[in-house]
Amino acid sequence: MNQCEGHRGRMASRPTEPVTILSLRMLSHSGPEPPPQKAAPPCPPSSEPKTFTVEDAVETIGFGRFHIALFLIMGSTGVVEAMEIMLIAVVSPVIRCEWHLENWQVAFVTTMVFFGYMVSSILFGLLADRYGRWKILLLSFLWGAYFSLLTSFAPSYVWFVFLRTMVGCGVSGHAQGLIIKTEFLPTKYRGYMLPLSQVFWLAGSLLIIGLASVVIPTTGWRWLIRIASIPGIILILAFKFIPESARFNVSTGNTQAALRTLQRIASMNRAVLPEGQLLEPVLEKRGRFADLLDAKYLRTTLQIWVIWLGISFAYYGVILASAELLERDLVCGAKSESQDVHSVDSEGIQSPCYCHLFAPSDYRTMIISTLGEIALNPLNILGINFLGRRLSLSITMGCTALFFLLLNICTSSAGLIGFLFMLRALVAANFNTIYIYTAEVYPTTMRALGMGTSGSLCRIGAMVAPFISQVLMSASFLGALCLFSSVCVVCAVSAFTLPIETKGRALQQIK
Template sequence: MAAKQTEPVTIISLRKLSQAAPEPQQKETKTFTVEDAVETIGFGRFHIALFLIMGSTGVVEAMEIMLIAVVSPVIRCEWQLENWQVAFVTTMVFFGYMVSSILFGLLADRYGRWKILLLSFLWGAYFSLLTSFSPSYIWFVFLRTMVGCGVSGHAQGLIIKTEFLPTKYRGYMLPLSQVFWLAGSLLIISMASVVIPTIGWRWLIRIASIPGIILIMAFKFIPESARFNVSTGNTQAALDTLESIAKMNRSVMPEGQLVEPILEKRGRFADLLDSKYLRTTLQIWIIWLGISFAYYGVILASAELLERDLVCGSKSESEPEPEVVETTGDSEEGLSPCYCHMFAPSDYRTMIISTLGEIAFPSGCIRTYTIMNPLNILGINFLGRRLSLSITMGCTALFFLLLNICTSSAGLIGFLFMLRALVAANFNTIYIYTAEVYPTQMRALGMGTSGSLCRIGAMVAPFISQV
């Protein structure tokens, strides 16, 4: 009787053991990070939309920056400006960019990339429209400075692209974004050739504000960075974003639970100068400054060479002297010479040709310009970011030296063509490297401070190339 009572107890205990067996499996729950999800989802329709919308921020930025180059001859005549006054406009635009770039970087790391991008576009569009109503030179300088503040926030579009793109596609897609900068440059030059001679520079600024306003409405289709959301503890929002991207791409999410550490300390300037990143930060700042000086220097120098019609450092003998407008000044002589030479159609054509040089590296896939292969994209992906940058910067220095050779107008255009291609390649590479070298919690600040140092080079460039 006792043996019969013990048998059921044994059976029950075995059942309990068999039911308790799955417990170790629950402890081995699979997890994944945002990086794992981005790589698993892969490239698809979402990334094409992301590329088109965020890439279009380059169109707006290029139009606002290149606007000064095409408007300078007109305001020089209208307000009878001297060389330093024309250069001062560009300098103040980049001063506004420099000051607000760090601020926007700090805010983006703390409050989100998308919010700051939207704010910067609203700011830029508002003050750009106000610029067209400038009653005087002082107001023009002030309002363009405010536009520069807004443009500095456009870098958040690049960060959002970087944080959503799988690693192996960054080296291809980010350099191709230069197509949008090229499109904006060509668009503003083409518009200027038609609008300025007919209805004036004020209407040019108003029309140039339209793309930015349209783009603001398109931002609603792009979500906040999932990397940013998960770093702030908003894991559910990050998960919803990733699932939406996977559904749009017709892909799948990795199995398991989204787990990533919450980063309480975000957007701290001290992190950039920490021993781990100090050397990298200082090197990046110097490189950004030099690249920007070269880039905007060649753009403004191109406009200056065309405006003065200078070849071999002197006025062409076959051309008449530019009209000199004498204005009453405060000097003892009472006269202040001001060159008033409006761009001719041939000048706009030459600017377009030199601007097309930027196609040579980032967008060699465009068949019309397949004479030069997309060397920048190949270099970034096969030689690496640093070696590719070293080569293009060395070639940039060489062609700046060649620009001093006494040559014909065709030779000058050829050198400018190559220079625009090389300096654009420099920008492509340093943008990618900077976005990748810093972690999520300081990526926007790293880009912001680099952009600020970059604008110091841009502020100096007008006084070297125009004055």
Template sequence: MPTKRVEPVTVLSLRRLSLGAPEPQPKEPKTFTVEDAVETIGFGRFHIALFLIMGSTGIAEAMEIMLIAVVSPVIRCEWQLENWQVALVTTMVFFGYMVFSILFGLLADRYGRWKILLISFLWGAYFSLLTSFSPSYIWFVFLRTMVGCGVSGHSQGLIIKTEFLPTKYRGYMLPLSQVFWLAGSLLIIGLASVVIPTIGWRWLIRIASIPGIVLILAFKFIPESARFNVSTGNTQAALATLQHIARMNRSAMPEGQLGEPILDKRGRFADLLDAKYLRTTLQIWVIWLGISFAYYGVILASTELLERDLVCGSRSESEAMVSVGVSEESQSPCYCHMFAPSDYRTMIISTVGEIALNPLNILGINFLGRRLSLSITMGCTALFFLLLNICTSSAGLIGFLFMLRALVAANFNTIYIYTAEVYPTTMRALGMGTSGSLCRIGAMVAPFISQVLMSASLLGALCLFSSVCVICAISAFTLPIETKGRALQVSD
């Protein structure tokens, strides 16, 4: 059988085609971001532990802040204080909070959220214990100011929670953190009703510092924010954290390698006032200041209303005023009305109000959006401040205080979430820190309205609170960015 002849041209043609074909390029490895990993891993056991531990920072913070409200009547009597001196204690606590809030925010964006949170708790617990040994009013004011400095760093716990939570869970889990603040408030009021009449206010302060000390031991179970580690170039630490979360949640990591740009420009104050964020930042500052002014105004006003029975003139000024230890040098009488068991019960009932609107607040945040929800609750807060001026029964007063506490708590929930979501990782802690600092200006002014102006003109004080809330409602409604359903930004 003859062999089939092969055409040489065909071979040459195949060679030419083979030589002319492009070389196969190696495929680029897949990469994923922290945001991709957080969304892929989803919600699980790690986030429950995170919620319990970081959420409990609210218990410690609430106990330290609410402590002044329940101790004020006692130190007023013990050190024969006038109205402005009692108000100064609260003001100085928030002055310390204001100064260190910015400092801790700057440091957290540069050196890590976890480190600053630990330092703030160590600081707060140390000076809180020292406060219980205060030999005089001046020492008491100074040491509580130092406590305020430490408490200002507790907000890093919220930032860590925010940066680990998947987008669709932030609007639900963050408002639930209010439960911990409520628990701390109720705990300190309950303890005060038992401890102050028996072993005194100094032991109340010592007992109140215990939750903060316990939490310090629990922090080792929570890692540094993976978003922060990536922003500093520590990709290995971020990857190890994400893998640990995936194992705890029994989930899979995204395919590929973790890769995000290193961000050298972190924690810069100028970025907050950049054209992109200037309007947002200024309006957020106004809202934080107003919400804090209203929140602490309600707390301190309820104390004053109970201590002096200012509503409806149920107790006249002359009856409420008791001259205590009037010396030849000072003829200024001071109010000395210790809380009765019924007063503690009223405080507990009104405090429970902080959780009353939580379900509606969560629905509003997730369906109406952050801006509209905040605008509505601020408007309602303004209304209830005015209603507080109505001459009513004790039950009516409790009802108004209950609703006010519910509304001001909802306001805080929403603005905390919005602020943590609107800023990128490079300045998230600083954004929270500066907002918290402006917030404390409102808290510093509130005591002089609730504890000084209110005794002179109840209507004037309530109208002032209401007007501020209206301004905040307008500012919230006109915020330029809505963060509902928006992924956390890494940088500008």
């Protein structure tokens, strides 16, 4: 019998006692009146156990050593992804020579990589919402590393295209690393930590360019691909230190696994979980495409798709345009240090290749422009946290449109590097913001699918970009730049009119 029940029992057995005490106090005038006693608070009709949610636990535990390990391991997925994507930009001049490729054939390689990315991105998103983020991330890395190694043995152009398409399929699952980070980070840290992940993409881009400048002239592009596969293989071994998302586990009813994960995080961070029992509803309907087009999210989803498509179009357009500007000397007819290359066909006859291999100065220019991806990161973080996701994105998209037009100005080599530097900085900031916004705006039941479909649709922009940067730019330089700029303006307007602002908002569990 609890305390409240005992108190009620005593009250029932002596119903007149309060009256007797009151009467004695009224009759006593000789001494000072004792201070009135406070009435005991009423006892609740029933005592319910305390409960807490994953959101409560994540916010209570706070930021600590676990999140640093999470940031380093999951952030490193960006290193691998950047190396696989940027690989095409540095290998294109070599395979153009080796297999005597036309412009459209070189562009077709990149397009097929993103086609594989587009097709599998939706599939991986569906599977991640149903079977777990960690499992799909591991599967995507195993897939990507296997086909990347096979690419280095490609005997012909057709095989090269097919195997790189398979690599694109694997790379599409790397986005699950960002989702895992998002679902473990406390609300106030997401706007700071997620943009810093751009450091890993930058590291991967610089690493592949640096390796290309050393490996291609000495041992060839095949060894470059083999060496570039090593970081992905190493990272697979590190995944065992990162658990499955606790938000995903509770959504599937696996509360015990989620609780063990939260206890492990609390122990690493030297914190304690909230009092009570972990309790969240089991979400039966997860990973449904129809939910993205539900009335509550329809407008948001459509505008996000437009923005993702445009950002990807601009981002890969800048990367490939940089390579084309260096390889073809399209600006001001400057004389390049690139080397004309001749190849020997099967009959032993020398034939000129319609390409130039990158000179050391070209690699330096690519490295400098790539460093631009981190240049605006501090301003990007401030904008995301103080101006909000929508306004920050609309500003950087508008500036991207402007710098595409400025690229048409006939300038010196230093001027060209400066424009490319700023463009890389702006397009990287755009990607930072839309990644964060998309991960925050959708609930747990559809977060991976929302990210997967957005990543898939954006690859349409990436598939088109090579034909603009590597084909149209040769025919009409200004026309290509105007097209890039116009798409960025549309994205800026779409970002400004997004219906939901996610700044400071807790991650939603259900829609």
